[in-house]
Amino acid sequence: MQHVHTANEVIKKATQTVYKASFKKFSDFCITNGYPDPRHECHYKLPVVLIAYLQSISASSSISLQTAEKARSAVASYYSSHQNSNGTNVNTWSIREDESGENRGYGNPARDPFVRQFLRRLKKKKVWWSGGRKSTLRSTLTHSALDCD
Numbered sequence: 001m002q003h004v005h006t007a008n009e010v011i012k013k014a015t016q017t018v019y020k021a022s023f024k025k026f027s028d029f030c031i032t033n034g035y036p037d038p039r040h041e042c043h044y045k046l047p048v049v050l051i052a053y054l055q056s057i058s059a060s061s062s063i064s065l066q067t068a069e070k071a072r073s074a075v076a077s078y079y080s081s082h083q084n085s086n087g088t089n090v091n092t093w094s095i096r097e098d099e100s101g102e103n104r105g106y107g108n109p110a111r112d113p114f115v116r117q118f119l120r121r122l123k124k125k126k127v128w129w130s131g132g133r134k135s136t137l138r139s140t141l142t143h144s145a146l147d148c149d
Helices: 007-032 046-058 065-080 113-129 135-146
Strands: 093-097 103-107
Touching: 007 046, 007 065, 046 065, 046 113, 065 113
Parallel strands: none
Antiparallel strands: 093 103
């Protein structure tokens, strides 16, 4: 008897594919900017690098907030998996010295409070400039700033 895939299984597989591609882009960003490949080393500065990555992809007006959130979710998903958890709590991020005295990252860099704070600020910024309910206020502020008699 052949297994019939449920809608949840199909969605989960599609999401995993998107997350895998998104995490590869993050990994490439790390390497390009002189940091170790996050698939092989959990560098203690990963939350800062993740914020820089999210900033770089959200800087374009054509990139939606959803794209930045998806990138953060891809990193969170990668480090939440048992095989990538390095034996630590996957819901937190911490920095500790290893046996050699080097700083190491442990846990999930996407769960760092600064990463979550960055996304909240980004969301507010995107909502502010998206044109929705605040377009009139934005227009008023823009015109008053330009009207400098």
